[in-house]
Amino acid sequence: MRLILTTLILATAARAQDPKDPAFAPVADDPKLPRVLLVGDSISIGYTLPVRKLLEGKANVHRIPENGGPTSTGIAKIDRWIEGPWNVIHFNWGLHDLKRVEGRHQVSLEDYEKNLRGLVKKLKATGARLVWASTTPVPEEETNPPRRAEDVPRFNEVAKKVMDDLGIAIDDLYAFALPRLKEIQLHANVHFTAGGYEALAGEVAKSIQTTLTNK
Numbered sequence: 001m002r003l004i005l006t007t008l009i010l011a012t013a014a015r016a017q018d019p020k021d022p023a024f025a026p027v028a029d030d031p032k033l034p035r036v037l038l039v040g041d042s043i044s045i046g047y048t049l050p051v052r053k054l055l056e057g058k059a060n061v062h063r064i065p066e067n068g069g070p071t072s073t074g075i076a077k078i079d080r081w082i083e084g085p086w087n088v089i090h091f092n093w094g095l096h097d098l099k100r101v102e103g104r105h106q107v108s109l110e111d112y113e114k115n116l117r118g119l120v121k122k123l124k125a126t127g128a129r130l131v132w133a134s135t136t137p138v139p140e141e142e143t144n145p146p147r148r149a150e151d152v153p154r155f156n157e158v159a160k161k162v163m164d165d166l167g168i169a170i171d172d173l174y175a176f177a178l179p180r181l182k183e184i185q186l187h188a189n190v191h192f193t194a195g196g197y198e199a200l201a202g203e204v205a206k207s208i209q210t211t212l213t214n215k
Contacts, residue, residue: 021045022049023045023046023048023049023063024045024063024065024066027052027060027061027062029060030060033057033058033059033060034059034060034087034088034212035059035060035062035084035085035086035087035088036055036059036060036061036062036086036087036088036089036090036208036212037062037063037064037081037082037084037086037088037089037090037091037128038051038061038062038063038064038090038091038204039063039064039068039074039081039082039089039090039091039092040063040064040068040091040092040093040133041067041068041069041092041093041094041095041096042067042095042191043092043095043136043190043191043192043200044063044068044092044133045063045067046191046192046196046197046200047197047198047200047201047204048061048063050197050198050201050202050205051201051204051205051208053201054201054202054205055205055208055209058209058212059087059088059208059209059212061208064077064081065081068081068092068093068096069093069096070093070096070097070099070106070107071093071097071107071111071112071115071116071119072097072106072107072111072115073096074093074115074119075115075118075119078119078122078123079122082122082123082126084126084127084128085126085127085128086126086127086128087128087129087212088128088129088130088131088208088211088212089123089126089128089129089130089131090131090133090171090204090207090208091119091123091130091131091132091133092132092133092134092135092173093112093115093116093119093135094112094134094135094152094155094156094159095135095136095138095147095190097112097155098135098138098147098148098151098152098154098155099145099146099147100145100146100147100148101145105151109154109155109158112155112158112159113158113161113162116158116159116162117162117166120162120163120166120168124166129169129211129212130168130169131168131169131170131171131207131208131211132159132163132168132169132170132171133170133171133173133204133207134156134159134160134170134171134172134173134174134175135152135155135156135159135173135174136152136173136174136177136190136192136200137149137152137174137177137178137181137185138151138152138190139181139185139187139188139189139190141187141188142188143188143189143190147190152174153174156174169207169211171203171204171207173200173203173204176199176200176203177192177196177199177200180199183195183196184196184199184200
């Protein structure tokens with residue numbers, strides 16, 4: 001059983017970095033439909049395809065062509081990622097920022113806030129309606145690379161302050177996932193089961209559709 005679980009975890013991690021993943025496939029736009037961009041790390045990669053399916057016939061759902069990583073990566077690459085036009089951009093950074101590297105966060109809380117403000121400024125300049133996705137929970141068990149469950153609310157609190165200050169809608173995936181974590185998340189892993197990604201996709205698609213409707 002442990003071998004099967006380890007194999008599943010490794011396969012999930014590999015998929016998160018695979019440029020041939022169908023989540024990265026080019027999208028042929030229907031010109032009659034609005035254009036939506038998903039920005040985020042491997043969690044967003046996991047829900048990209050089911051979000052596309054749920055919004056089929058309602059929106060052209062694109063995503064950035066790679067794992068979005070921490071906010072520091074976003075700062076470096078955001079200009080080419082958001083070449084539009086876009087009607088809605090649904091975005092997240094966090095799990096890579098709060099990752100522990102030599103005992104410290106990869107990106108400090110202070111830099112996380114500063115980077116988020118800079119990124120939102122760039123995103124707002126596109127003219128798209130924006131939706132921030134809160135960072136999904138880290139399990140209590142030890143993970144590799146190391147992350148701590150208690151760090152996620154701290155980073156989400158900073159992100160909420162930024163979004164509230166700047167008038168950005170919030171899709172609270174953390175609150176959605178937390179009470180059902182044992183059912184939808186892999187053991188000792190920040191990634192989700194196939195059913196877990198379907199569940200997250202339902203929330204993401206709902207928030208996008210609401211944003212498109214509420215003009």
